[in-house]
Amino acid sequence: xxxxxxxxxxxxxxxxxxxxxxxxxxxxxxxxxxxxxxxxxxxxxxxxxxxxxxxxxxxxxxxxxxxxxxxxxxxxxxxxxxxxxxxxxxxxxxxxxxxxxxxxxxxxxxxxxxxxxxxxxxxxxxxxxxxxxxxxxxxxxxxxxxxxxxxxxxxxxxxxxxxxxxxxxxxxxxxxxxxxxxxxxxxxxxxxxxxxxxxxxxxxxxxxxxxxxxxxxxxxxxx
Amino acid sequence: xxxxxxxxxxxxxxxxxxxxxxxxxxxxxxxxxxxxxxxxxxxxxxxxxxxxxxxxxxxxxxxxxxxxxxxxxxxxxxxxxxxxxxxxxxxxxxxxxxxxxxxxxxxxxxxxxxxxxxxxxxxxxxxxxxxxxxxxxxxxxxxxxxxxxxxxxxxxxxxxxxxxxxxxxxxxxxx
Numbered sequence: 237x238x239x240x241x242x243x244x245x246x247x248x249x250x251x252x253x254x255x256x257x258x259x260x261x262x263x264x265x266x267x268x269x270x271x272x273x274x275x276x277x278x279x280x281x282x283x284x285x286x287x288x289x290x291x292x293x294x295x296x297x298x299x300x301x302x303x304x305x306x307x308x309x310x311x312x313x314x315x316x317x318x319x320x321x322x323x324x325x326x327x328x329x330x331x332x333x334x335x336x337x338x339x340x341x342x343x344x345x346x347x348x349x350x351x352x353x354x355x356x357x358x359x360x361x362x363x364x365x366x367x368x369x370x371x372x373x374x375x376x377x378x379x380x381x382x383x384x385x386x387x388x389x390x391x392x393x394x395x396x397x398x399x400x401x402x403x404x405x406x407x408x409x410x411x412x413x414x415x416x417x418x419x420x421x422x423x424x425x426x427x428x429x430x431x432x433x434x435x436x437x438x439x440x441x442x443x444x445x446x447x448x449x450x451x452x453x454x455x456x457x458x459x
Numbered sequence: 460x461x462x463x464x465x466x467x468x469x470x471x472x473x474x475x476x477x478x479x480x481x482x483x484x485x486x487x488x489x490x491x492x493x494x495x496x497x498x499x500x501x502x503x504x505x506x507x508x509x510x511x512x513x514x515x516x517x518x519x520x521x522x523x524x525x526x527x528x529x530x531x532x533x534x535x536x537x538x539x540x541x542x543x544x545x546x547x548x549x550x551x552x553x554x555x556x557x558x559x560x561x562x563x564x565x566x567x568x569x570x571x572x573x574x575x576x577x578x579x580x581x582x583x584x585x586x587x588x589x590x591x592x593x594x595x596x597x598x599x600x601x602x603x604x605x606x607x608x609x610x611x612x613x614x615x616x617x618x619x620x621x622x623x624x625x626x627x628x629x630x631x632x633x634x
Contacts (some may be wrong), residue, residue, distance in 0.1 A: 250591035
């Protein structure tokens with residue numbers, strides 16, 4: 237009995253990643269199938285439409301790069317099962333697929349000369365998927381200089397895009413970790429020095445396709 | 460009722476019988492609405508629509524045995540009855556569970572091939588689900604056997620692949 241490949245593909249697309257990693261050893265054809273971008277997309281589509289099982293969602297993350305116990309790992313972005321994790325003390329970021337345990341260290345940003353000696357520390361990160369180019373992108377906003385850099389997984393490189401600017405003179409803070417939704421990364425923009433109470437001004441979003449910022453108006457505004 | 464029942468006044472379309480001929484040469488009588496669920500039979504009936512008497516039509520299904528057909532026919536018949544009623548999702552699910560629960564691996568594979576060939580996609584989806592559930596904790600060897608796939612890795616290549624993800628081989632069920 238030999239099951240046709242399209243039926244095998246459907247069966248495999250229903251399996252968890254752990255099983256797929258194992259079944260890569262079944263044959264060369266199955267190995268190539270599981271590794272193909274088409275299959276990966278099929279698998280992501282199925283599992284994002286069927287997230288009714290939370291029993292695998294909470295598990296100890298065995299990550300490969302960092303072993304320093306004094307630096308708890310923060311997740312600075314996640315999308316389609318990939319995590320973006322920082323190595324703050326070296327100003328580095330890496331991407332990790334916790335299911336396959338594969339990871340990739342992102343290259344350093346080459347800052348231009350004007351800010352070269354002023355090494356920026358406080359940055360906001362966001363990580364998401366650009367469907368228009370089928371690419372994963374990491375965004376880094378350097379809060380002191382308002383410089384914005386975009387990393388593309390496809391090219392494995394950073395580029396500088398238009399600075400993050402706003403019209404207000406008050407200090408702006410971004411909160412919310414660049415949540416990925418609707419093809420954009422979203423932050424809550426908080427004005428922190430005009431009022432003792434935090435006032436949510438608006439949601440600032442970064443469009444991953446056009447690589448620019450836009451404001452998402454809030455329906456309710458509290459004073 | 461919708462189809463033109465020309466000669467016999469009392470028989471409705473669902474009671475009309477078609478003959479299916481299996482790969483091993485057996486003739487099985489089925490209701491026309493059941494036969495129409497099988498893509499090759501549907502095509503055959505459309506091509507031979509000028510034939511006045513449905514009873515005289517014999518549809519060859521050279522890829523499906525009589526044993527498999529005689530399991531499929533009652534399934535499809537009952538499934539059609541269930542789907543005709545409104546909001547029966549839970550009932551259909553229970554019916555599918557009952558149908559697949561006691562299938563052996565071999566029978567599951569045979570039905571999957573037949574459902575694929577006959578284009579009965581709702582059954583194929585259910586069988587794929589059951590198969591995925593059955594193999595997800597099984598060994599590589601078990602899956603090769605189940606899916607009928609020949610291993611074409613050299614022992615060295617396979618050992619190298621296994622070494623890349625040792626955790627994926629932990630906690631695997633007994634075959």
